[in-house]
């Protein structure tokens with residue numbers, strides 16, 4: 180087997196008057212992430228991890244927001260398209276894992292729904308998807324609640 184690992188990272192500011200959408204699931208909270216479309220920080224980091232592992236350019240270069248086609252495109256659509264490109268290149272997704280750093284809210288109650296949704300978007304089994312939240316322990320800007328950050332890895336495999 181050939182293997183490739185990819186790293187993904189993303190961050191968005193929290194602002195009032197936006198919905199909070201994480202891994203495609205709407206979470207009740209008094210703020211939401213700022214950015215194009217849904218600003219889904221988990222899906223963006225996972226997308227970049229898949230790009231990194233497969234050698235694709237990063238998400239912003241594959242789907243430039245200067246192109247009307249991708250402006251405000253749904254993050255779920257983008258990650259599904261990247262997963263299709265990865266598969267077209269002969270790779271199978273071994274697993275993906277993501278850590279969201281967010282002081283609030285607790286995402287633990289939504290993890291199961293999020294995993295199901297990511298598995299659906301990537302067309303893989305749910306046991307290949309892992310997600311969890313960490314608070315950041317009140318440190319730095321994320322700890323102060325100014326935004327959220329996520330880190331992701333993806334493993335791809337292909338028969339030699």
Ligand code: CDP
Pocket residue numbers: 279280281282283284285286287288311312313314315316
């Ligand atoms: O206990 P430790 O310092 O390792 O972690 P923490 O950042 O204090 O978070 C404790 C637990 O809360 C985590 O293990 C997650 O299960 C949960 N958590 C969460 O669901 N959503 C967050 N945004 C942060 C933490």
Ligand code: ZN
Pocket residue numbers: 189190191214218219220223
């Ligand atoms: Zn993003």
